[in-house]
Amino acid sequence: MPNCGVSSKIGEWTRWDMLHTSLIAVLDCYKAVLETDFRDEMRKIDVPTLIIHSDSDKSMPIEISGEKSAQLVPNNQFVVYENGPHRLYMTHADRLKRICWHS
Structure with missing residues (x-):
């Protein structure tokens, strides 16, 4: 990692x-x-959406997941974590709690 x-x-x-x-x-x-294929459903999301992804996720690369989601979901806030793994909830729990409770 x-x-x-x-x-x-x-x-x-x-x-x-x-x-x-x-x-x-x-x-x-x-x-x-x-x-x-969830693309049609993602375009219809009508609530503010927080999308969090790591730029170093080897299991689900940001280019095919987080970035694509941010392009499809309207009214989103896209947050990229540098050097984070796939399981951000384990390695970045404190930061996730802060951003999720203050977004």
Whole structure:
């Protein structure tokens, strides 16, 4: 991971979590995400929307997720976290709490 302050214990837990997740659930989730087109629904969102994404997410790169979402969802605030991993809620919890409660 980039220089984002992830402890080795979080890394170990992440690996453990991935190895103990149902393979059927993982495949079904990926299938749903990859085969479902939400673009029309995203254009119709009519409430202010906060989109947060890391520029270093290896699991879901910002170019194909966060940036595309920000282009589709009207009235959004797009916040990019530098050098953050996929699980921002683990590495940037304090910052997420601050921005979510003050947006």
